[in-house]
Structure formats: C-alpha cells, structure tokens
Amino acid sequence: MKNLAGLALAGAVIATTPVPALAQDDVSEARVRKIEAEIRALQRQVFPGGDARFFEPEINTQQGTPSNPSSATSTTAVTDILARLDAIEAQMQRLTAAGEENRNAVMLLEERLEALEAANNPAPVVEPAAEEAPATQSNLSAMTGGASTVEPARPAQTAEPAPAQTAGPSEERLAGVQEIMKPQTDDAGDDEYTYGFRLWNAGFYPEAQQQLRLFVDQHPDHWRATYGRNLLGRAYLDDGKAREAAPWFLRNYQVDKQAARAGDSLLFLADAMIALEDTNRACIALAEFGDTYPALASGRLQDQYEASRQKVTCN
The missing domain is CATH 4.10.860 (DNA Excision Repair, Uvrb; Chain A)
Known part of the structure; x- marks a missing residue:
C-alpha cells in the first residue's frame, strides 16, 4: 500500500x-x-479484483446461515458406519448362536451313533496274548489295590467258529456267517474291524471274537484300535465270559485314557466285576469312571452307569 x-x-x-x-x-x-x-x-x-465485479459483499443477504456440507457429510458417514457395525455385530451374534446349536446337535448325534455302535459291536473270541498277561494282571491289581482275581483269557486252542461244538458248526450257522459280507476298501484295518462288528451284530460271538482279535493283533496302532479292544471285551461279556472280557476292558482303558472307547471300557469293566461278584473291584471301577469321565457319566453312558451302581452297594 x-x-x-x-x-x-x-x-x-x-x-x-x-x-x-x-x-x-x-x-x-x-x-x-x-x-x-x-x-x-x-x-x-x-487487489486482484479491484472493481465491484470481483469484490464479494461482507454480508450476503441472499443466503441464510452458511451450512457446513463437509461436516454434514462427515456426520452422515460416521452414522452410516456405526449403523453397519451394529448390524454386523448382531449378525455375528446370530451366527455364533447358530454355530453353538449346530455343534451341540452334532455332539448329540455322535453320542447316539456311538451308543448304537457300542450296542451292536461284537468282539472276536480272541484272548490277550500270553506275554501281555502279566502286565494286564498287575494293572488290574494296581487299580483295585490288591491281588487281581481276574485272569487274562488263555489263547484259544481251536479256531472253531461255534463254541463247544464237537461236531462243528451247523450248516445253518455256516450259511449265516457266509452271508456276512466283509468290506473291501483301501483301509484294510477298517475292513477287518467292520467285519468283526458285523459278525457281533448278527450274534455270531465266537466268530466275531476271532475276527476282532485278528484286527487288534494286526493293527494295534489303527485309529479304530480302541473300538476293537472294547468290542472284543464286549463280545466275551455278551457271550457270558466275564473273566475273559475284563482284561480287554482294562487294557483298553489303560492304553489311552483319552481314547474314544476308554471310558466305555472302564464302565464295562465294572459290569464284568459285577458279573464275577467282585463288588470291591466293581465299586473301584465305578468310582474311577465317575471321577475320570463326568461328561459320560451324565451324558451318553448315564443310563448304564446308574444301572450298574444300582447292582452293587459301595461304601
């Protein structure tokens, strides 16, 4: 200036x-x-706009209070984002709830399938090997706190499919066994186990025992091994041979206490002790089952657990 x-x-x-x-x-x-x-x-x-054409009046009488479009736009954007976040959170809650319901439903279905399988799974008439007998005997003794009265079953000396039949199985029995088809898949171990299960399910206990023993001996590390040992014990128990069944139940429980059928075997061990009228060991097995597998005791195996407890009087 x-x-x-x-x-x-x-x-x-x-x-x-x-x-x-x-x-x-x-x-x-x-x-x-x-x-x-x-x-x-x-x-x-x-003065770049030195005349009236370029100077804007200090007071604009043609417009009201100047608005702030940037602020309005920003407020609207934030509001939209918050609304979308609320919607996403609500949807996540619904999905989480649905996932929990589906998982519980699947667990219930698996338990029912396992119960059906356990009720229909025969075990071959094969007894623990002689070299395994001392370990089984000592394990049972350790669990019960005294000398074991249950001796491992001796190896079968005959391969006859029918029990105590001097003349051999009848033609009708042979025909029935031949109708049981053995699966042929890429998993040989699973085929052996499934065939034993089918024999047991059909009531051919001695044949099922032999087949399941074959599976246990040839596939000790198979994922179905825990099922095979448990069913082998059940095949003996269902065949009225509680003394032969007990070592298999105990062995399956002690090999891997977290295995799929370890809890089942411990409860069936108590049933075998009840059948042998060994109340002391039956009570020990029942107490061990209740402490180690509370979910099974109040879930899938609750009925069997309560029924077994009613059969004995424990201190």
Whole structure:
C-alpha cells in the first residue's frame, strides 16, 4: 500500500510539473504512461479484483446461515458406519448362536451313533496274548489295590467258529456267517474291524471274537484300535465270559485314557466285576469312571452307569 501511495504521489507531481520545452512533452507523456501502467500492474497484484465485479459483499443477504456440507457429510458417514457395525455385530451374534446349536446337535448325534455302535459291536473270541498277561494282571491289581482275581483269557486252542461244538458248526450257522459280507476298501484295518462288528451284530460271538482279535493283533496302532479292544471285551461279556472280557476292558482303558472307547471300557469293566461278584473291584471301577469321565457319566453312558451302581452297594 505504501508503494502504491508513493507511486500515485509521484505520478501526480510529475503530471502537474510544468515542462519548459515542447521537446520534453513526449518524454514526459511516455514516462507518465509508464508510471500509470506500473501503478495499474501493482494494483492488480495488490487487489486482484479491484472493481465491484470481483469484490464479494461482507454480508450476503441472499443466503441464510452458511451450512457446513463437509461436516454434514462427515456426520452422515460416521452414522452410516456405526449403523453397519451394529448390524454386523448382531449378525455375528446370530451366527455364533447358530454355530453353538449346530455343534451341540452334532455332539448329540455322535453320542447316539456311538451308543448304537457300542450296542451292536461284537468282539472276536480272541484272548490277550500270553506275554501281555502279566502286565494286564498287575494293572488290574494296581487299580483295585490288591491281588487281581481276574485272569487274562488263555489263547484259544481251536479256531472253531461255534463254541463247544464237537461236531462243528451247523450248516445253518455256516450259511449265516457266509452271508456276512466283509468290506473291501483301501483301509484294510477298517475292513477287518467292520467285519468283526458285523459278525457281533448278527450274534455270531465266537466268530466275531476271532475276527476282532485278528484286527487288534494286526493293527494295534489303527485309529479304530480302541473300538476293537472294547468290542472284543464286549463280545466275551455278551457271550457270558466275564473273566475273559475284563482284561480287554482294562487294557483298553489303560492304553489311552483319552481314547474314544476308554471310558466305555472302564464302565464295562465294572459290569464284568459285577458279573464275577467282585463288588470291591466293581465299586473301584465305578468310582474311577465317575471321577475320570463326568461328561459320560451324565451324558451318553448315564443310563448304564446308574444301572450298574444300582447292582452293587459301595461304601
């Protein structure tokens, strides 16, 4: 502003100063025009819109209170995000609840299937090997706190499918066994176990015992091994041979207490002790089962557990 005022004053002084000679008029005029051009140039720099066309009024009477579109837009965006987050959380809660319900339903179905399988799984008439007898005997003794009265079954000396039949199995029995089909899949161990299960389910206990013993001996590390040992004990128990069944139940329980049929075997061990009228060991097995497998005692095996407890009087 000071430069502008100075230039204006200089221009005024030059414009009003008399020129002594006509020769100086052109020079003075040129200088004045140059100064005026510089003043206008400076004015354009200081006031880019120096006339009324470019100056905006300080008060705009044609508009109300100026709005803040950026703020409104921001508020709307945040509101939308919060609403979407609430919707997502609600949906996640519904999905989580549905997942829990589905998982519980699947667990119930698995328990029912296991119960049906356990009720229909025969075990071959194969008894623990002679070299395994001392370990089984000592394990039972350790569990019961005294000398074991249950001796491991001796190896079968005959391979007759029918028990105690000097003349051999009848034609009707042979025909019935032949009707039981053995599966042929890529899993040989599973095929052996399934065939034993089918024999047991059909009531051919001696044949089922032999088949399941074959499976246990040839596939000790198979994922169905715990099922095979348990069913082998059940085949003996269902065939009225509680003494032969007990070592298999105990062995299956002690091999892996977290296995799928370890809890079943411990409870069936108590049933075998009850059948042998060994109340002390039956009570020990029942107490061990209740402490180790509370979920089974109040779930899938609850009825069997309660029925077994009703058969004996434990301190």
